[in-house]
Amino acid sequence: MKKTLQEIADYVGGRIEGDSSVVIEGLDNIEGAGAHDLTFAVEPHIEEAKHTKVVADMLPPGITGFPKTSLIVDDPRASFARLLELFTPKLAIPVGVSDEAYIGSGVTLGKDIRIMPFACVDDHAVIGDRATLYPHTYIGQYAEIGEDTVVYSSATVREHCRVGKRCVIHSSAVIGSDGFGFTTKDGIHTKVPQVGNVVLEDDVEVGAHDGIDRAAMGSTVIGKGTKIDNLVHVGHNCKIGPNCLIVAQTGISGSTTVGHNVTFGGQVGTVGHIKIGANSVYAARSGIIGDMPEGVFCAGFPVQSHTEWLRMQAAMKHLPEMAKKLKQMEKKLAAYEKA
Numbered sequence: 302m303k304k305t306l307q308e309i310a311d312y313v314g315g316r317i318e319g320d321s322s323v324v325i326e327g328l329d330n331i332e333g334a335g336a337h338d339l340t341f342a343v344e345p346h347i348e349e350a351k352h353t354k355v356v357a358d359m360l361p362p363g364i365t366g367f368p369k370t371s372l373i374v375d376d377p378r379a380s381f382a383r384l385l386e387l388f389t390p391k392l393a394i395p396v397g398v399s400d401e402a403y404i405g406s407g408v409t410l411g412k413d414i415r416i417m418p419f420a421c422v423d424d425h426a427v428i429g430d431r432a433t434l435y436p437h438t439y440i441g442q443y444a445e446i447g448e449d450t451v452v453y454s455s456a457t458v459r460e461h462c463r464v465g466k467r468c469v470i471h472s473s474a475v476i477g478s479d480g481f482g483f484t485t486k487d488g489i490h491t492k493v494p495q496v497g498n499v500v501l502e503d504d505v506e507v508g509a510h511d512g513i514d515r516a517a518m519g520s521t522v523i524g525k526g527t528k529i530d531n532l533v534h535v536g537h538n539c540k541i542g543p544n545c546l547i548v549a550q551t552g553i554s555g556s557t558t559v560g561h562n563v564t565f566g567g568q569v570g571t572v573g574h575i576k577i578g579a580n581s582v583y584a585a586r587s588g589i590i591g592d593m594p595e596g597v598f599c600a601g602f603p604v605q606s607h608t609e610w611l612r613m614q615a616a617m618k619h620l621p622e623m624a625k626k627l628k629q630m631e632k633k634l635a636a637y638e639k640a
Contacts, residue, residue: 303324303325304324305321305323305325306321306370307321309384312384313372313383314380315359315372315380316373317371317373318367318370318373320356323357325337325339325357327339327388328381331349331353334353334354334355335354335355336354336355339355339357339359341359341377341378342358342360343377347367350367351367351368356369358371359372359373359374359377360377361376361377362375394417395415396413396414397414397416399417399418399419402417402419402421402422403421403422404416405442406425407425408422408424408426408427409427409428411428411432411448413430413431414428414430414433415433415434416434417433417434419437421438422440423441423442426441426443427446429445429446429447429450429466430448430449431448431449432447432449432452433450434452438454438456438457438458439457439458440452441462442461443460444462444477445463445464446458446464447463447466447468449467450464450466450467450468450470451470452464453470453509454472456471456472456473456475457474458476458477459499461477461515462476462498462500462515464505465500465501465505467503468504468505468506468507469505470506471531472510474508474510474512475511475513477498477514478512478514478515479495479514479515479537480497480514480516480517480537480538482517482537493517494517495514495515495516497516497519497521498516498520498521499515499520499522499523500521500522501523502522503525504525504526505525505526511532514537514539517537518538519538520538522539523535523541524540524543524544524561526543526544527541527542527543527544528546530567532549533547533548533550533552534551535547535553536556537555538555538556539556539558539559540557542561542579543562544561544562545561546564546565547564548564548565548567548569549567549568550568551565551570552569552570554573554574555573557571557572557575557576560576560578560580560581560595561580562580562581563579563582564582565583565587566583566585567585568585569586569588570588571589572589575591575592577593578593578594578595581593581596582598582607583600583604584598584607586600587599587600587601587604588601589604
């Protein structure tokens with residue numbers, strides 16, 4: 302695809318400083334962009350962008366003295382994301398149900414759906430308009446898939462689970478695996494039936510190899526607009542609020558309630574049966590062991606204020622030196638007591 306910089310500016314609502322007739326043939330990051338590509342830069346990468354091969358850069362307002370043609374937009378990251386969709390060829394997936402897919406009895410199929418070979422839609426499931434099921438997906442009995450949702454290869458949506466509109470479920474994710482519930486007597490573990498379901502509200506994205514457990518009773522809920530990275534586990538009966546971000550290898554134990562706009566960094570872990578307040582950020586590898594208030598930025602195990610955690614990490618670097626000085630003081634004190 303080729304477009305002039307002026308055409309791109311019209312598309313993203315930006316203004317040009319320099320040559321508007323420049324022809325753009327592709328998009329790339331600063332490190333990989335070639336002479337005919339467009340890239341974007343924000344602080345602290347503005348200086349680096351001055352020395353790339355590209356003929357034009359997308360920049361935020363307020364940058365002065367930039368030596369190349371610039372496309373000025375309010376949010377370069379968001380505008381660049383729109384351009385990635387424009388420049389990336391759309392996948393050609395024919396509308397219809399493959400003859401090699403399995404469709405059970407009593408299934409409801411919406412308009413303009415795409416069900417590819419070897420997908421399995423079990424009895425009484427509902428597939429909404431314009432949904433796409435890739436090969437080897439399994440949609441369980443009485444499960445519901447909302448409009449414009451995409452389920453990628455080898456993903457599973459088990460029985461009675463409900464997936465909202467415009468959701469994305471990546472490969473090998475399991476929606477509705479059994480919650481981890483057992484009773485133990487005389488050293489023998491007996492499974493507690495998990496008869497609830499999982500509800501993904503609209504615009505949820507679930508990463509590859511995620512496991513979201515069904516509730517023992519009731520529903521495990523992932524709120525509208527929440528985005529979940531790969532290799533995440535959400536335990537049974539959790540309630541995750543809207544617009545959360547959950548980064549890879551995080552584990553949220555059962556019956557945890559999370560408010561809206563909470564970000565969990567990679568490998569965060571929680572105990573179960575706690576409440577985590579809204580509008581909060583937990584740095585990577587935080588260990589959350591109790592209820593947390595709203596509006597906090599925390600880190601460490603056990604979790605604490607991020608500022609306090611940074612102070613503690615800085616102090617730990619001096620522990621060997623402090624230990625050495627302490628031993629010296631103990632020797633002097635012992636010698637003084639003998640005198």
